[in-house]
Amino acid sequence: MRRTLVRNGSLYTRNLLHHSALALAASSRPQFRLFSSNENPPPVPQIDDVNNKELKAQIETYFKGDEKVLPSIMEAILKRKLSGNHEDTDDELMEELRMRPLDDVDDRDFESDFESIHDTDEEIDDLYNARDVVMKRMVKDEYFNMDDKKWDDIVEDGIKHGLLRDTKECEEILEDMLSWDKLLPDDIKQKVEVKFNELGDMCERGELEPEEAYEQFKKFEDEIVAKYLDKMEKEEASQFDDTVVPDKKKDLDDPPGEGPILRWQTRVVFAPGGDAWHPKNRKVKLSVTVKELGLSKYQFRRLRELVGKRYHPGRDELTITSERFEHREENRKDCLRTLLSLIEEAGKANKLVDDARSSYVKERLHTNPAFMERLHAKSMRLRESNQVPA
């Protein structure tokens, strides 16, 4: 009974406090206006007081069995509290009530209250038969005890029957819901925040009603969303324009053919010690396809004469090996130097051939008597013609 009294009292007290708050607000506003109009405020209206006899009578009625009197009792108590004239009497009354035991308590109230607050599942009579109970529940409810296989079957059914048409779109929507705070860019968030704070300040200052502020904020939000959608459409269009433009790169510095021109072979020995040097790491082997060098016929023959066995005719491959120095990189430099020297030396063949051909032709002409006779006569005539002006 005491708990019921306290619970019902608290409920009614909330309502009374709410109404009294409204009354206080209503009363405070005209006071404010009167102050602004520079007039003397009228005295606060006095609240009606309740006598001890009246309160005692009401309490007696409640204890006799009439529960409808409780709100009026609470109102009376509040009135006496606000008036502040009966503090001692009320304290004595509270002490008296606390000491007094309560006889008639209804269990039904407790049970109804408990059941309404805490909902529990159906009770299982025989716990030793839990398997059968679970099977029955799975038969009754399709979504009981869900697992991945069941979920996949449901999704498959949905796709077959056409209920779930675009799962990709669903996934995108779910991802957006999961990370909803990352959908909009930061500048739009800042704009919305600034607007919200501005409207909040106006509400606090009293310049705007909350409903009107909410309407303005909603309008602003719709405008922002519309702008963002337009921006996204423009960006998509620009993306399409970018993709449509074909890729034209004509100035490629990659030489034609497959693979590199210089092929290096080296050995790397991983020794257990800290020093990475090992005698086997020294040797370097360089292979070149002679066709890649672009030599003429005579140059090629001279190259073959120079390199000897280093040239492999079957693979058209020239191999240069060096292990002269202690470090691999020095040997690589030596290989390159050797290759360049060979190319330069082979290139001399053209000049030698031209000189030889010229000397051969001159010798042949020199041994021809008819040509020599005509040459001699011509030179004599030239000499005579030169002497005449002298």
Add this chain to the structure above:
Amino acid sequence: MMTRVSLKNVLSAVINQGAAEARAWIFGHQLNPAGNKTPHKILRMKLFGEKVAQWYPHDIKKDDPLVMARQEQERLSKLEMLKRRGKGPPKKGQGRRAAKRNK
């Protein structure tokens, strides 16, 4: 009657003109057309004296002059004792090798 030399042969011969010297210069060879004896074989060897010396480990006794002096003193003492017993080294010209030579 001079025999005519064809252009092809002339060109073939001229291509290989100076090839031996060029090859020697490029690959670092030592030209020796006459096959004379030269010290090139020894000169092109890498320096391996230190490598040979590493064969025996370093004896730290040689770093201590006191230890070496004591060993020298012991050697001299032993030699003195041998001489006193008539077992020292022979004088020049009285050894086995010198005697063999006289025969």
